[in-house]
Amino acid sequence: MNDNHGLSPSAVETIAGFTAGVSSTLAVHPLDVIKTRLQVDRFSSSRIGSSLRIARTIAQNEGGLLAGFYRGLTxxxxxxxxxxxLYFLWYRNIKDALHDMRGSRLGSLDYFVASGSAGIITALLTNPIWVIKTRMLSTGSHVPGAYPSLAAGVRAIYRSEGLAGFYRGMVPALFGVSHGALQFMAYEQLKRYRATTTFIPQLDPDINREGLSTTSTALSLQKNQPLNNIDYLLLSSLSKIFAGCATYPYQVLRARLQTYDAAGTYSGVTDAIAQIWRREGLSGFYKGLGPNLLRVLPSTWVTFLVYENVRIYLGRR
Incomplete structure (x- = not known):
């Protein structure tokens, strides 16, 4: 038993992460639909305005704003x-294990290992969901063979592709673990730096040449200050942009390998890379980057604000 009404630290992390995932998904799902459509597009070139074109097509041809932009929400x-x-559960447990092993404060490499290990476990457990999600978001509900629901997708994949079908795109997904590892390494270090380098203004009495008492403003270094919501917004943004710029191409590869016709188009990861490079050039690996940036920052803000505040609330409880 502990101080959190019987909730262990791992349970607190899990609840906070689960709540953050629900909140961020509801907030930015339409941008996820547009990003996925751009990622799986093998025929048109990447150019400014593509996102608006896809948005208009969805609104006009796929049953209106709600049905079109929230397809694949489940x-x-x-x-x-x-x-x-799962990610925050494993991340917390692995960090605790590393701390117990070292007996000292964790460094950048420790955070990278903890977040990377948590990401690998989570990717292996959840890849089947992402295959169905990619296929539903990449097509409208009116397209022949499109999955009408999550359950229908599970049945269709198992019947036509077997268990292997649920793990399409697994290799680039595992590579994408580096995205989370880089993000959390940067986030943890930025949090530590921010908490130990908070400057606040102070008014110090002074005596001028005439002997009159005055005040002058000085900066005082306050260590171990609690972070606020503005800090979480800024630090999560910086860490997300850093990780996103470094690893975005894996998302395109994963999306291409998880589409309905992937088996007949690409023989594997290497073939997908070769085809994208040959037909679309370097820009092909960055298709959907615009809406992805628009999507990931609000998503990151919601995720980390909800996660940190729920975690703090449950901890106080």
Whole structure:
């Protein structure tokens, strides 16, 4: 038993991560739909305005704003909430284990190992959900063979592709673990730096040449200050941009390998890389980057604000 009404630290992390995943998914799902459509597009070139073109097509041809832009919400909601819950659970446990082994404060490499290990475990457990999510988001509900629901997708994949079908895109997904590892390494270090380098203004009495008492403003270094929501917004943004710029191409590869016709288009990861490079050039690996940036920052803000505040609230309880 502990101070959190019987909740262990691992349970607190899981609940906070689950809640953050649900909140962020509901907030930015339409941008996820647009990003996925751009990622799986093998025929048009990447150019400014593509996102608006796809948005208009969805609004006009796929049943209106709600039906079109929230297609595939169930697997996305399940995938994100479960993924964040599992991720923070494993991340906390691995960090604790590393801390016990070292007996000292963790460094950048420790955070990288903890977040990378948590990401690998989470990716292996949740990849089947992401296959269905990618396929549903990449097509409208009116397209022949499109999955009408998460359950229908599970049945269709198992019947036509077997268990292997649920693990399409697994290799680039595992490579994408480096994204989370880099992000959390940067986030933890930025949090530590921010908490130990908080400057606040102070008014110090002074005596001028005439002997009159005055005040002058000085900066005082305050260590171990609690972070606020503005800090979480800024630090999560910086860490996300850093990780996103370094690892975005894996998302395109994963999306291409998880589409309905992937088996007949690419023989594997290497073939996918070769085809994208040959037909689309370097820009092909960055398709959907615009809406992805628009999506990931609000998603990151919601995720980390909800996670940190729920974690703090449950800790106080």
């Amino acid at each position: 697997p996305n909601l399940v995938g994100n909430s479960v993924s964040w819950g």
